[in-house]
Amino acid sequence: MKYTPVSPDVIALLEEVTPGRVVVGNAINPDYSRDEMPIYGTHQPEVAIDVHSTAEVSAIMKICHQNNIPVTTRGAGTGLVGGSVPIYGGVVICTAQMNQIISFDEEQFGVVTQPGVLLETLKSEALKRGLMYPPDPGQKLATIGGNVSTNAGGMRAIKYGTTKDYVRGMTVVLADGEVMHIGANVAKTSMGYNLVQLITGAEGTLGVITELVLKLIKAPKLEISVMAPFADLDTALLAVPKIFKSSFRPTALEFFERDILELSESYVGKKVWPREVQGAPVQAYLLMIFDGDDMEEIDPIIEKMADFLLDAGAMDVMVADTVTKINDIWSARSAFLDCIMDSYKLYDENDVVVPIHKISEFVAFFTQEAEQYDFEVRYLGHAGDGNLHIFGVSNTMEEEPFKAQIHLWMEAMYTKALEMGGELTGEHGIGSGKISYFEDYVSERVIGLHAAIKEAFDPKGILNPGKVVRGR
Amino acid sequence: MHILVCVKQVPYAQNIAIDPVTNTLVREGVESILNPFDGYALEAAARLKDANPAIEIHALSMGPPQAEAALRECLAMAADKGYLATDRAFAGSDTLATSYILSETIRYIEREQGISFALIFCGKQAIDGDTAQVGPQIAELLGMAQVTNGLVCELQDNKLFIWRETDEGKEQVAVELPCLATFTKPGFEPRLATVRRRTAARRAEISVIGAQELQESDFNRMGLKGSPTQVKRTFAPTLKAGGVVVDTAQDPAAVAHLAQLLVERHIISTVK
């Protein structure tokens, strides 16, 4: 890939587009060289620009396109696969300052928003209007543009789906600067190829998203959390497919083992979850959410659920229905990722998806595989959809041997997951971090189709090069 | 053995805002919760009951009718019976009047059920009033020994052995029964409600105690009439105005400049 270094002339041209906001070289905020997984590499851009409008992005793309300069788009930089790292230098366009929600459509249940709006802002603003943006990835400080670019998932996927189910339209700036408006805030569409869904999850490699039209739903008035402690993980996991076969429709269904809970609760500083039930130690937990419009609606469901779980081997069934209790039990769950990142020097992870009735087998597989290595394993999962977050962590190893061992472990896991009928990644994407696995595990034909699509959108290969699909 | 736990329903502190016009708290849209310190008191009682299932836990709250929700939460967690002391005659009570009403209610419950409370547990303070006065005042009115800032406790030889927080650390004391103990945050949170208990709690009967039940008591010691203190006014705290903020990412010499300032202005004069 031959790109042209950014010259003073180009900087001058960029300055005309965004005066005072063209930051060069060492003056660039070091955060712009990395995301949340520095193990996949960091790289400083030559230029960084905090953009404010579609017009600015369009003008910048024209200049970069003409001058053969790579462009990487960045929101809050919370990605987990190196997606926003400018590995070929060039220009980083940061959309974080495009953080306005443009309008809510309370009749059509929609919202038009700029890409830099934080997920938590979008959710809370929607709630104020009795509306809900359901996708609920753990990282609430990510931008919605980033969420759409990675088709972010989250724990409410089993009832409400993922980000792609809520993207109805967008404004995209293409590689040559042309501005494209696609989609509309309507429930059905059959108009040609679904470009909106193609760009959703494309990790900034097909265009730069500068505006989004998203679907919302009516917010349920109440949410209750139900949790069940189990004496062992297998019993807990065996209950999961049964839950779906019965008529229960939880909004979320998570599982985790005792050791990650201990780590997380000591990080948060609050011990809320039971460690034993009537003297017997708890080793695993299921955590569920049920929502509805009033207690009369939810209560009978919870009671039936409790009976069901006890029959399935739960040691007891607890409920959190007040704001403080709900916050308390979820704060440990929400802190899992942060506490792993803060507690370990080296960490790498994957987020494979396996069929839910195979979770137990898969957990046994990767824990056993890891025994031959020097790192430790920490994991949790969305039991409801089989999407696991599996970390290899270490405070004692050196970086190179760690990466080497992790690589072997990841390969074993990906092979197994695909064998079982799963996927390599449920939510985090490919970025640069997972690109070699993607190429190894997917057919040549599929890779070829990816390359062809990339070529169609970005023949010069300047949009986030080195991510998802390698250039020529 | 019977334990009485005094609880209060309070506004959820995270959302507190002050109305700039009236200089009082904005109450709309603020959720009500069980006072967290009362949760610790209930948990302490629950643990005594875990060790001795014959113990009965009674939860009592003085408040408006919606305080019933806090009592049901206590039933769902560990309490066996719930009582709500509510009446317009009680409104406007300061801590002394509140303590009087609660003590009279406690006496009423004891008479009515033919029991006596060996232990009265309270949270150390309510997160709205923040006074930490009601517990000790009730102990005085009922003529009981008191222990404050309790963390964990157990019963032994008809005494309460309780670890409490002190200014310097912790100490364990042994108190003769009957006694009153107030609790602060220990190293664990109150237990979660089980679904079974919650279902039962939603259907349980909460005894309501009002002026009618307390006819023998002195109404001059209740409500506004019975309150020696009154609030003259409330206002937003005046915070210091912020000063100079520098960002090390933007100014690598920031720390050096700060050191210079601190030395020049004699804020720090010696180093080891």
Next chain:
Amino acid sequence: MDNPSRDLWVFVETNQDGTARKVGLELLNPGRRLADQQGGKLVAVVLAEDTTLAVKAVLPLGADTVMTITGAPYRQFNTEVYTAALCYLLQKYQPQTFLLGATSNGRELAPRISSRLQTGLTADCTQLHLDESGLVAWTRPAFGGNIMAEILCPKHRPQMGTVRPGVFKLPAVTAKRGEVIAESFPFDLPLNKLQVVQVINEVSSLVDLEGAEIIVAGGRGVGSAQGFQVLRTFAETIGAEIGASRGAVDAGWIPHAHQVGQTGKSVSPRLYIACGISGAAQHLAGIGSAEIVLAINQDPNAMIFKIADYGIVGDLFEVLPLLAQELRSRLGSASSETTQYHV
């Protein structure tokens, strides 16, 4: 109380060795001001096994009278005994106003006394003055420090209030010396229903946060118990005490004895350095009397920056060692060793 005087009483709490706890001495400061405004005397009351040391500390600080009760039963603080003795004195002498320090003992004692005497008590006051009607106006924080309330006790006497250590500075020494009145409790003292079984001090050296001139405090941003070692090393360099926010204490990184804030200690240092502390109202309520606040936090939007006199947006683990170095180079350190900052 049928005929209260215009006098103001201050309870000067003592340690087991008979030395006066600082807070009682601090209260002689507003005590003098209010007693003068009320037109009465300032009386300090001391209960101890041997009151000599406490009386000596109190006399130069402006009290007109020091009232003492001496004896073995008063060696160790005991709510029942102290309540009985003080209520006896208060009923005998009928002061207008009674101030106590809001120490852990004070907060046991004051409500008990106010309940026995059926009078009004206002806890944790941060300001005291006489209002236009001549009543004491007790100002205190409520709702975790989010709102301030001014309380009056119009009819019941004595008007009572507790004040946290460090809210007021010690009064200046005066040449005038008051009189000492040795009193005694004429009845049988109540039986002690409470025995101390074990004591654990979590503060290794004699930490006096409330009297400290410089405090280095850590919050959630410190990240771990080991992280506090960096703060300790820095504190040693500049001669500071270590404090902590509730978040750091709750996380188990440092004992509760170091906690500053609404449910911890109130401090009034010359310099308060808040490291990795976001600045929640409950914490700010404890540092209101700090002269200068320096905040170090990675989050430029942290609340603490709104009230800090100096703020640095940065990583405390980098800033503190660097600051120590910069200070040393300007103030000339005698030490030739480089300080190791281990995390």
